[in-house]
Amino acid sequence: MPLSEEQKRSLWDDAGHPLEGLQRLSARPGTGKTTTVTRYCLDLAASWQERHEPWQGIAVLSYTNVAKDEVQTRIRKNGAAHVLLRSPHFLGTLDAFINQHLFLPHGGKVMGYKGGRPSLVGEPYQQWRASWPLHNSSPADAFKPVYFDCYTMGKDAQPLLIDKSPRMIQPRTTAVAKSVSDSNAPKISLMKQYVWSTGMALQADANYLSYQAVKGSPAIAKALARRFPVLVIDEAQDMTEVQHAIVDTLIGAGLQHVVLVGDENQAIYEWNTARPDLFTGRAMATGWRVSRLKESYRCGPPICAALTTMAADGITLTAGSGAKNASYRTAVDVRLYDDGTELTTLQEVIDTTAELLADIAPHDGNSAGIKNLAVIARSGEDARRLHAQYTGTAAVGTHRTVWDSPLTRDFLKTVHHLSRSETDQAVRAYEQVLVRAGGHSTAADMRLATLQRTSNRAGNTLAYRVLLFTDLKLIASHVTGRLLRISDCVTCTDLPLINLNHSQRAAIRRDCFSFTEPIKSPQDRLLAALFAARDERTWNAHPKHQRVRILFATTHAVKGETHDAVVFYTKHRVAACRCPQSAGTWKSVLQHSILECETKRIAYVACSRAAQALAVLAPAGSLGAWQALTRPSA
Incomplete structure (x- = not known):
C-alpha cells in the first residue's frame, strides 16, 4: 500500500529522501504509524552500505513486544529487506537493546558485582523469590530483599514503587510493599544495593544501571553512538525518564539521528514509571523537528469525532481520504445501565452490534468474513466477570501465579x-x-x-x-x-x-x-491460557451470527489492536486518577486534560480500537458526560 501524502511529509523531504536529525512523530490511532516507520527504515537501509561502515547499523526499537513483532512482520514481507533483521542492524525492544549493549556488559561494575555478567530477575524473567540466606543476611537497617521487585530507582537515584502486590514473608503471612517516603527511601536504596551486589537486577533496574554506566563513561556512550548512528523508537510515549536520559546521553556523545514515534494520548503505562510528558516535551526542545499523522485508516468518522472531542487538544482526527473507513457511518452508541440491568444491557448491546456487523464486510477484509467484537473493561477482574456472566461460566481467579522454582x-x-x-x-x-x-x-x-x-x-x-x-x-x-x-x-x-x-x-x-x-x-489454568498468544484467546461465537466472534479483555491487553466493533464497559466509580484534577467518577474524568490524566487516556485507547462501531456502557451518573462526548457523531 503506497504512503499517503501526510505520511510522506512526516519523515521524508520533498524529493522523497528520508529526513535525518532529531525528530518526533506524533501519530493518532489508526494513522498508519507502523507502515510509515517500516517504510522509513527500509528506505534508510537501501543506501546504508554506501554511507556507513560495515560494522554500523540502524537500531529499530519499540517499547513493547507487540509493536516490535508488527514491524518485524512487515519487514519480512519485503523480500529485499531482510538485511534489517540481521547484524549490524538491531530490531527489538528498547529493553532488549539496553540489556545487550549496556546492562549485561557494563552493569556489573555499577552494581558492585564482581562475579562477571549480572542476571535479570523478576518479571518477565522469573518470579522473584528471595532465598533464605539472602533474606537473612541483609543489612539490619535495610528493607528485606523479599521486597526487591517492588522498587526500582529513578534518574535521580531515588526509589520508585512499581509493585504493591502482597507477598509471603513467612508462612501464612502476607504484606504489602511500603510507600516511598523520606524515612523509607534510604532503607529501600540500601536493600537494592545489597541485592545488586550479588549480581541480580530487575529489568527496571537494568535501565537505571545502564544509564549510570553510560553517563559515567563518555567512552561507552560514544562507542554506542557510533555503533548505531540511527535510533528509531516506536511507542516512545511509554518511555521512562531513565530511558529518555539514556537517549539524551547518546545524543550528547554525538548521536545525531533519532526518531521518536508515538501517540501521547495513548500513554497508559504511568503505573510502570512511563513519562509521556517527556515525549511531548521534545516538541519544544532545541533541534527537534515535529510532525503529526492525523488521518486514520481504522476508525470511521463518528468514532474519529468522538476521539477528537475526548482528546480536546486542538488536533482533529479524520478518516483517511478515500479510505474504506470513511464509509463507516454508524453513530456511537451510549447505553445506560444500573445495578439491576448490567447483564441485560450488555447482552442487548452485543446483540445489536453483532446484527450490524453481520451485514457488512470485516475491516481487515479476511476471506472467512470473521468480524471481531471486543468487550473492553479497565480491570482484568471486570473483564473476567463480564465474560462469566455473558457465557454463564465460572469466573477465573485473578491471583498472581507464584513459582517456587525459577525453572x-x-x-x-x-x-x-x-x-x-x-x-x-x-x-x-x-x-x-x-x-x-x-x-x-x-x-x-x-x-x-x-x-x-x-x-x-x-x-x-x-x-x-x-x-x-x-x-x-x-x-x-x-x-x-x-x-x-x-x-x-x-x-x-x-x-x-x-x-x-x-x-x-x-x-x-x-x-x-x-x-x-x-x-x-x-x-x-490450561497451559494454553497461561501462555496465550493473541490468536489463542478465548473467543465466543455469537449465538445467532456465527461469523461474529466476541472477546472480553482489558484496555492494556488490546492496545495496538484493531477490532471491527468495541463495547467499552465503564463502572460507577474508577480508582481515583493521579492527575492534578484527581477524581473517581467518569463524569469528572472526561473533563480532565488528556495529557495529564492516564485514566482518560485508558478510555481513549479502548474506544480507539474500534473501526466500524463503538458502544459505551455508562452508569446513570456518567451517562450525560458520555453522551456529550459522542454528540458530534449523532
Missing part, C-alpha cells in the same frame, strides 16, 4: 509448545530452562557446558542436539495433542530427563503439584 515457567512453556507440536518454540523454551538450571550467562555457554559434562567434544553441534532432543522427544511422547493444565505436568517431571537433575525436576514437580491443593486449585 518452572519455562519448563511449562516447553511442555505447552510440545503438546502443540511447535518444535522450534519448544527448543527455545527448553534451552532457556537449561541456561537457568546451569546458571549460565548465555545459551552458547550452556551448550558448551552440556557437551563437556557428557564428555563430548566441544563444538559438536550434532552431539548437543541429540542430547537436547532426547529430552524433548521423551516429553512430547507424553503430551502431544493433549489439552494440559499446570497440575497435569507433574508426570513430565517424573521422566528420566538427561539435562535436568533430580533436584531440579523435583522442584518443578512441587510447583505443578501445588495446583492440586485447595488453596491454589482455582489457579490451575
